[in-house]
Amino acid sequence: MHGSTAASQTGPEATAARAHRWLRLHRLAPVLLVALGVAAVTGSRRLGLGELTAPGPGLWPFIVSLLLTGTAVALVLVDPAEDYEPWTSGTVRIIAGLVSLGVFIVLFQALGFVVAAFLMLLLWLRVFGGESWRLTLLLAAGGTAVMYLLFVEALGVPFPDGLVDAVVGG
Amino acid sequence: MSTWSGIGQGFSVALDPTNLLYVFLGVLIGTVIGVLPGLGPTATIALLLPITYSVEPVTAVILLAGIYYGSMYGGTITSVLLRLPGEAASVVTTFDGYQMAKQGRAGPALGIAAVGSFIGGIVSVVGLVLLAPPLADLAVSFGPPEFVALTVLGILLVTYLGTGSALKSLSMAALGLLLSTAGLDPITGTARFTFGEVSLFNGLDFVAVAMGLFGVGEILHSLERTEKVQAVTAKIKGIWPTRTDFRDSAGAIGRGSLLGFVIGVLPGGGGVVSSLASYAMEKRRAKDPSRFGKGAIEGVAGPETANNASSTSAFIPLLTLGIPANVVLALIFGALLVQGITPGPQLIEQEPEIFWGVIASMFIGNLMLLALNIPMVGIFVQMLRVRAGILAAFALLVTMAGVFSVNNNVFDMWIVLGFGVIGWLMKKTGFEPGPLVLAFVLGPILERAFRQSMLLSGGSFDIFVTRPLSGGLFALMAVIIIVSAVTSRRRKAVFGRVDPADVDEPAPDADRQVTAEGSPGADSTTDTPPTSTPGER
Numbered sequence: 001m002h003g004s005t006a007a008s009q010t011g012p013e014a015t016a017a018r019a020h021r022w023l024r025l026h027r028l029a030p031v032l033l034v035a036l037g038v039a040a041v042t043g044s045r046r047l048g049l050g051e052l053t054a055p056g057p058g059l060w061p062f063i064v065s066l067l068l069t070g071t072a073v074a075l076v077l078v079d080p081a082e083d084y085e086p087w088t089s090g091t092v093r094i095i096a097g098l099v100s101l102g103v104f105i106v107l108f109q110a111l112g113f114v115v116a117a118f119l120m121l122l123l124w125l126r127v128f129g130g131e132s133w134r135l136t137l138l139l140a141a142g143g144t145a146v147m148y149l150l151f152v153e154a155l156g157v158p159f160p161d162g163l164v165d166a167v168v169g170g
Numbered sequence: 171m172s173t174w175s176g177i178g179q180g181f182s183v184a185l186d187p188t189n190l191l192y193v194f195l196g197v198l199i200g201t202v203i204g205v206l207p208g209l210g211p212t213a214t215i216a217l218l219l220p221i222t223y224s225v226e227p228v229t230a231v232i233l234l235a236g237i238y239y240g241s242m243y244g245g246t247i248t249s250v251l252l253r254l255p256g257e258a259a260s261v262v263t264t265f266d267g268y269q270m271a272k273q274g275r276a277g278p279a280l281g282i283a284a285v286g287s288f289i290g291g292i293v294s295v296v297g298l299v300l301l302a303p304p305l306a307d308l309a310v311s312f313g314p315p316e317f318v319a320l321t322v323l324g325i326l327l328v329t330y331l332g333t334g335s336a337l338k339s340l341s342m343a344a345l346g347l348l349l350s351t352a353g354l355d356p357i358t359g360t361a362r363f364t365f366g367e368v369s370l371f372n373g374l375d376f377v378a379v380a381m382g383l384f385g386v387g388e389i390l391h392s393l394e395r396t397e398k399v400q401a402v403t404a405k406i407k408g409i410w411p412t413r414t415d416f417r418d419s420a421g422a423i424g425r426g427s428l429l430g431f432v433i434g435v436l437p438g439g440g441g442v443v444s445s446l447a448s449y450a451m452e453k454r455r456a457k458d459p460s461r462f463g464k465g466a467i468e469g470v471a472g473p474e475t476a477n478n479a480s481s482t483s484a485f486i487p488l489l490t491l492g493i494p495a496n497v498v499l500a501l502i503f504g505a506l507l508v509q510g511i512t513p514g515p516q517l518i519e520q521e522p523e524i525f526w527g528v529i530a531s532m533f534i535g536n537l538m539l540l541a542l543n544i545p546m547v548g549i550f551v552q553m554l555r556v557r558a559g560i561l562a563a564f565a566l567l568v569t570m571a572g573v574f575s576v577n578n579n580v581f582d583m584w585i586v587l588g589f590g591v592i593g594w595l596m597k598k599t600g601f602e603p604g605p606l607v608l609a610f611v612l613g614p615i616l617e618r619a620f621r622q623s624m625l626l627s628g629g630s631f632d633i634f635v636t637r638p639l640s641g642g643l644f645a646l647m648a649v650i651i652i653v654s655a656v657t658s659r660r661r662k663a664v665f666g667r668v669d670p671a672d673v674d675e676p677a678p679d680a681d682r683q684v685t686a687e688g689s690p691g692a693d694s695t696t697d698t699p700p701t702s703t704p705g706e707r
Contacts, residue, residue, distance in 0.1 A: 029599040033341060040348055040363075047362055052629030057355035057362055060617045064347040071341035078337070085598045090394035097390060098591060104570065105583045113571065121563055128393060129559020143564060147571060155224060157575040 030075035037069030097128060113152070113159040118144045173299060176518075180526030184534055189232055189527065192225070193535045196233040200240020201542060205248055205553045209388075209561060210258070211241035212604075215501045216384040217565060219377045220572035227509040228524045232531040234502045235485065239291060239532065242478045243539050246283040247550055250276055250470070259477040262445045266462060266469030273465050277409040282467055283474035284543040285411070286423045290479035291536035293427035294434065298486055298529055301435075302518070306490040309515035314622035315633050317492075319643035321616040324493040326647055327436070329605045339605040342596070346606035349374055350613025357621065369581040376504045377576050378585040379610060383603040384501075385569045386586055387593020389562045409544055411467075419471035422452050426472040430479030434495070435486050444480035445473035482532055488513055489525055494611065497604035504611045512615075 043058075044065055050056025100123055107116035121140035125131045131139070151157045183189060203214045215234050222230035245260035250267035263283065270279040312320070329339035352363040353373030364370040411419075426448045433444040452472040453462045462469050484495040492514030494500040506513055511521060518525045543550075573586045593603050627633035635641040 029595070029601070030341075033345070036345075043363060047360060052624050055357075055621045055624055057358050057360035060620060061348060061351040061362060064344055064351065064613075068341060068344035068348055071337055071344055074337055075341060084600055087598075088394060094390050094394055094594060097393060098587070101386075101566065101570070101587050101590070105580065105587065108570070108574075108583070109580055117567055117571070120567060124563035124566065125560060129557060129563060131557070131559065139560065139563075143567070147567060151571050151575060155221075155575060157571070158578055159571075159574070160580075 027076050030072050033072035034069060034076060037065050037072050040065030041069060093128060097124075100124070109160055112161060114144055114148055117147055173303065176303075176522060176526045177299065177530065179522060180528075180530030183228060183523045183527030184232070184530035188225075189229055189531060190534070192229050192233040193236050193531045194538055196236020197240035197243075197535045197539050197542065200237040200242075201244035201539065201550060202553055203237070204241035204244020204246075204260075205550050206556065206561065209565065211238050212497055212501065213384045213388045213565075214241075215498060216377075216380040217569055217572065219380060219501065219505055220576045222505050223508065223576065227506060227511050227521075228527045230505055230509065231502060231524060231528050232535075234505060235528055235532060236535045238498050238502075239478055239481045239535065240539060242474075242481050243284060243287050243543055244550065246287075246470075246474055247280060247547060248554065250279045250283070251551060252554070258442050259445050259481075260474075261442070262449045262473040263470055265449065266464070266466050269463065269465035270467065270470065275465065278411040278415050278467065279470050280547050281409040281411045281544060282415055282419050282471045284540055285416075286419065286426060286471045286475035287478035288536050288540040289423050290427040290430050290475035290477075291482050291532065291539075294431045294479040294482035295529060295532050295536070297431045297483055298489075298532075302486050302490050302525070305486065306515045306518045309491050312515060312639065313637070314619040314626060315637050315640040316643070317619035318616060318623055318634060319640040319647075320491055320493050321612050321619065323643055323647055324487070324495070325605065325609050325612060325616075326650065328496060328608050330650060335600065338601050342601050342603070343605040343609040346609030347613045347616070349379070349606075350610045351617070356614065356618060367581075369579065374585060374610075375573075375576065375582050376508065376611065378573050378582045379589050380501055380504065380607055381569050381573050382586040382589025383593035383596075383607060386566065386590025387597060387603065389565055390590060390594040391597045392558060393562055409547060415467055419467050421455075422448075422468035422472035423475045425451060425455075426475030427479050430476030431483045433476070434480030434483030436495070442477075445477040448472040448476035478536075485528070485532075489517055489528070490515060492517075492615070494608060497607060500604075500608040500611045504607075507611070 040061060044061035045058060047058030047061065048056035049059045049062055052059075100120065104116050104120045107119065118140050121143050122136060125136040125139055126133065129136075152159060184193065199214065199218075200211065203209045203211065215237055218234070218237070222233065225233070242259060245255055246263055246267070248254045249260040249263040250271050253264045253268040255261045255264055267279045267283070270276065325343050329343050330336050350373070352370055354360070354364075354371055355362055361371060429448050429451060430444040433447060449462075449469060449472060452466075452468045453459050456462065456466070456468065481498075484499055487493045487495045488499045488503055492503075492512060494503040503513055511517075511524065569586060570583055573582045574580065576582060596603055596606075623633050633640075634644055
């Protein structure tokens with residue numbers, strides 16, 4: 001959401017306005033923490049606080065979430081803006097990278113390690129790494145093989161059954 | 171057990187072929203990742219946590235410790251040659267080390283750093299042997315209130331001594347404590363914050379949280395910077411320092427050893443703080459302080475000695491009190507917890523092979539590092555040719571496969587991804603993941619000790635202040651809070667010189683003619699190349 005507001009303005013003259021806008025938006029992180037803290041406070045109350053002599057399951061979470069809420073409220077008021085890094089065009093790459101990791105997990109479950117790992121290396125090396133196709137294919141194939149040998153053969157990790165197991169194992 | 175028989179036992183453990191192999195692997199990996207700017211010791215240790223479950227606890231700690239102090243050596247190489255600190259503790263080394271390299275003295279700068287690191291490491295190991303057993307004896311008498319006090323002190327010091335805003339760190343510590351409560355209540359068995367998800371009944375997996383925050387989070391963060399690192403092409407000549415070099419830096423190495431040792435023992439110490447303190451001390455003592463920042467060999471020898479000494483002595487609070495002094499040790503602490511071993515006052519008595527074995531391995535590891543570093547600097551420098559994109563792709567794949575292997579559970583992969591997002595957002599918004607992970611590790615210990623204290627005292631908080639030890643510790647905390655509030659402005663100014671977050675501000679001690687761009691910084695960033703390649707001069 002920050003990205004879209006910042007990206008809608010261009011040119012050096014917009015920098016000041018953008019910085020100003022950013023100053024107003026940058027307190028979002030502490031606000032989220034306050035919300036989380038308040039939710040945790042009510043959640044722990046529901047668990048049952050008990051007495052100090054006989055603490056219930058919610059007492060400790062209650063104390064901790066009060067601390068979280070307290071510090072977060074203070075941060076809403078005094079959070080220094082210079083701590084924040086601006087959102088850049090690189091942010092889009094990160095989000096794409098995150099989505100790709102999610103897809104990897106789904107593929108990993110559905111098709112097994114080999115296919116998922118090969119496709120992920122392919123994407124990351126070619127798109128995010130900017131390597132040549134030749135090097136990408138070489139590294140992706142080699143890397144997948146090495147990882148498979150390391151995790152499955154050497155360490156005996158039971159990865160979900162996949163396409164390769166179906167072909168090789170019969 | 172006497173100290174001597176302990177040392178004997180330690181060496182018999184450390185010289186076991188398997189452990190010897192893992193010491194070597196540890197220091198080698200440590201040196202390599204110290205050189206690579208994209209991956210720091212914290213991220214690497216987080217990534218390798220799953221592997222440690224397949225080996226003995228003592229072997230696991232030997233490996234992780236080796237990575238930690240090995241990275242202190244490796245970080246020097248890029249600081250001197252490229253003005254790019256491979257990890258945060260080497261930032262100070264860029265001030266004079268890079269200037270030495272520009273004057274054609276890269277060899278002696280690296281040589282004296284390796285020798286100094288070796289001496290600092292050995293001094294610290296000896297100090298560890300002497301100081302740890304009596305400290306553990308004292309700590310055996312600790313009750314729950316003392317553990318509450320110690321744990322809170324540990325969390326507090328890490329929050330206050332960090333480089334970021336103390337309030338932000340404190341709120342992250344609170345978040346870490348809160349996250350650690352998810353799962354079944356250890357006493358009543360009630361499910362807390364599990365949202366009906368069975369996979370959460372055992373709580374959030376420490377490995378998944380650490381790998382997400384440090385591994386995935388930092389890789390994503392470094393991905394946002396697309397600059398590439400330039401490799402050094404020139405040969406490094408004459409690495410062994412001359413007799414004059416040794417004479418000039420002997421005092422700095424001696425002082426750095428002691429200073430680093432003391433700072434490392436304090437919670438929140440280690441790494442950055444010790445090298446900065448040593449640099450400041452050497453500059454103040456120098457007859458001609460103007461030489462500093464222009465290639466003074468003491469400015470390299472002192473800080474490099476101190477950061478290695480502190481990374482060793484930081485094990486003292488972990489092995490004797492069960493309090494990790496910094497984030498790296500929190501990860502090692504977590505690795506031991508998962509293996510069913512709780513580091514604390516009883517460790518020396520109950521698991522002597524871990525305590526003494528790790529100490530002996532540090533001695534061996536430092537020897538290996540000296541042997542590795544002097545002749546092989548040129549090879550390590552070539553590591554810089556590995557491009558950040560390739561590194562990121564493989565690191566992520568290892569992370570995902572590794573976290574699955576811990577519990578053979580796909581759910582943990584989603585946890586890693588979730589915490590990866592959180593870790594990246596925290597970096598963007600100036601929150602430090604360190605206090606969060608530290609508090610997450612210490613959370614269950616703190617909760618148990620707190621509830622036991624309440625039972626002991628019949629629900630009165632007086633118990634924390636009336637017992638002399640816990641009362642003393644809480645008084646100390648009050649002093650720390652007050653002092654840090656008073657001196658926070660001054661502290662900010664000191665840290666500003668090496669703060670990884672200060673991107674554009676050139677260090678006041680560095681030669682202003684050198685305008686290397688990018689952050690002189692954290693162990694996780696991929697920096698822009700400097701405008702000149704030092705080795706070619």
